Amino acid sequence: MARLQTQVGIIGAGPAGLMLSHLLHLHGIHSVVLEARSRQYCEERIRAGVLEQGSVDMLRNAGVAARLDKEGMRHEGIELGLNRQRHRIPLAELTNGKAVTVYGQHEVVKDLIARLLADGVDIRFECGTVSLHNIDSPQPFLRRSRDGSEDEIHCDYIAGCDGFHGISRPSLPQSALRTFERSYPFAWLGILAEAPPSRDELLYMHHERGFALYSMRSPSITRLYLQCKPDDDIAHWSDDRIWSELHTRLGCTDGWKPLEGHILQKGITGMRSHVTEPMQHGRVFLAGDAAHIVPPTGAKGMNLALADVYVLTEALSAFYKRNTSTQLDQYSAVCLRRVWKAQRFSWWMTSLLHRFDDATAFDQRRQLAELDYITSSRTAAASLAENYVGLPMELH
C-alpha cells in the first residue's frame, strides 16, 4: 500500500475539482485529484455551455483562457420568444458591458486537464473506489482501492468535487446536513446537431406545447433542447420527430426556424433543484454539483462550481499563508448566498418559460403577462440580465 501526503485531496475532475487544483497550484498549494472515470470520458462528456462574465474573467486571470478567447462565442444578448415572436434582451447594454460566452463545459475541462498535466499536478484518472476517513480530525485521508491494491492520500483538507452522484456528500454524517429540494414535472431532451447556427444569440422560446431552447457550440454545431416528459424515453424520439417538434416550437412568424443537420448526439436529462447545507463538515468541503444542482434554464451550473472553488481557494490560501481559518469557517455561508440567488433565478427562468400540465387558465395568462412584462420593460429586463451575466463574485 502506497502512502501519499498532500495538502488538499480533491475528489472529482469536473470543472470544480480541476479548477480548484489549478488555482491551488497557482497559490503554491499542493493537491492530488482522484477521478473515477477516464480522461477521455471527462473530456468528451457533453454538458453545459454558457460562461458568465465572472467565470470568463476567472479563467483568464488563471491563465487558462487561450482557447476560450479564440473559440468561445461572446454573446451580448439573448432572445426570449413568445407567441412565435422573438424579443432581444440586450445583456451588455443593461449591465454596463457584461456578456456571457458560449463555450462547452468539456472544452473547459480539456483546457484545465492539459494545463494541470503540463504543470505536473497529480491527477489520477480511473482511480478506483474512493473512501473518506478521519474527516473530523486534523489528519483526514482518502483511500482508493483498485484491482486489489490500495493507496492512502493523507491531507490537511478534502474537497468533495465529485458531482451530484459522488461519494463525498453521502460520506458526511447525514444528521449534520440539511437538504432542500424541488423536482420539476418535466425534463429536457437535448441534441447536438451538425448545422451552423442560424441565429447569433440563444433563443429561449415559450410555446404552448412546451419550452424549446436554441443554443450553439461552434460555428458549425448547434445545440437544441425540447421540454419533454420526465419519464420520456429517447427511443420514442426519432430524428424526424425531434426536428418536427423543434420547427413547431421554435418557428417564428417572420419565417425563421432552426436549420436541420445530422444529429450527433441526443439524450434526456431530468431537472431538479437541490442544495445541501452546510457545504462543509469537519475537514471536508463540498463544491459544485456535489453540494447543489440547478435546473439548466438559467445556465448557472458550471458557473456556480467555479465560484465555489474561487471562494475555497482564497480561504485555503489564507490558511496556508496567514495561518487563519476564519475564511474556511465562512466558506459555506459565503457560497450559499450566491447559490441561493442562482437557485432563485434558475427556478424563476424555469417557471417563466415551461409548460406546466397542471397550470390553470389563470396561471397561463399570468405566465404570458410576465413574459410580456420582461420583454417590454427595461427595468424588468435589467434584472434578468444582471442575473444571467452573473452576480458579482463575493468573498464574504
Ligand code: APR
Ligand atoms: N470518485 C471519484 N470521482 C468521482 C466519484 C467518485 N466516487 N463520483 C463522481 N466522480 C467524478 C465524476 O466522474 C466527474 O468527473 O467527479 C466529477 C464531477 O464532475 P461534474 O459532475 O462535472 O461536477 P462539477 O465539477 O461540480 O461541475 C458542475 O457539471 O453537471 C454539470 O451543470 C453542471 O455545469 C455543472 C457542472
Ligand code: PHB
Ligand atoms: C447549452 O448550450 O447547453 C445551454 C445554454 C443555455 C442554457 C442551458 C444550456 O440555459
